[in-house]
Amino acid sequence: MSNNVIDKISELAESVLSTTDFFLVDVEIKGGDIPEIWVSVDGEERGVNMDECAEISNELSFLMEAHDLFSGRYRINVSSPGLDRPLVDRRQYPKNRGRRARVSYRQDGEDLKVEGTLQDVSDKGIVVKINEQTTVELPFDDLVETKIIPSFK
Known part of the structure; x- marks a missing residue:
């Protein structure tokens, strides 16, 4: 998947997160018949919970569809980085x-x-x-x- 698509998803995610106390950690796209977009978000004071991930996912999906980033179906997963992930920010x-x-x-x-x-x-x-x-x-x-x-x- 093109870095341009990852950059655009990152830009859209940053705009969604600008109204929250969270920040973008990473965006990954894993290939396959149906692309999977993995968006990691975190907070300075606390982690992000499942309801917040779902809300961010819904807003980001709406923006991605409005910008017509994928011609077909895709899956989006928004989560905290997880215990096994290194600190990157x-x-x-x-x-x-x-x-x-x-x-x-x-x-x-x-x-x-x-x-x-x-x-x-x-x-x-x-x-x-x-x-x-x-x-x-x-x-x-x-x-x-x-x-x-x-x-x-």
């Missing part, structure tokens, strides 16, 4: 403060990994507490991937 970090994370980063041309508690978030980067004595400050520009480790307490 800086706005996702603050609400995850205090949670365990696995962080991959590049420093001086070397690929490194650290696991610990996401202790702090600033405009410039994050602080990961590895243990009682050790914290690591990582600039956003050095981050490769951050995944939150689910806790089922």
Whole structure:
């Protein structure tokens, strides 16, 4: 599927989300006889619930049909990014403060990994507490991937 279609869906999704407290994380199109559009949304303060996903989906579908993006049928799925997805937007970090994370980063041309508690978030980067004595400050520009480790307490 063309990047132009993904860009247009992203633009339409951003317009739908502009009236909410959510932001667009990602748009993916998976091929097949009936294309599947996956739209991930998140909030800075909280996650998105099923009713909100359904409302966003309905509004986005209406706009997509008005712009005639697909000639035939398609499926649209709007959801939160999910536990297994990495954080891809800086706005996702603050609400995850205090949670365990696995962080991959590049420093001086070397690929490194650290696991610990996401202790702090600033405009410039994050602080990961590895243990009682050790914290690591990582600039956003050095981050490769951050995944939150689910806790089922």
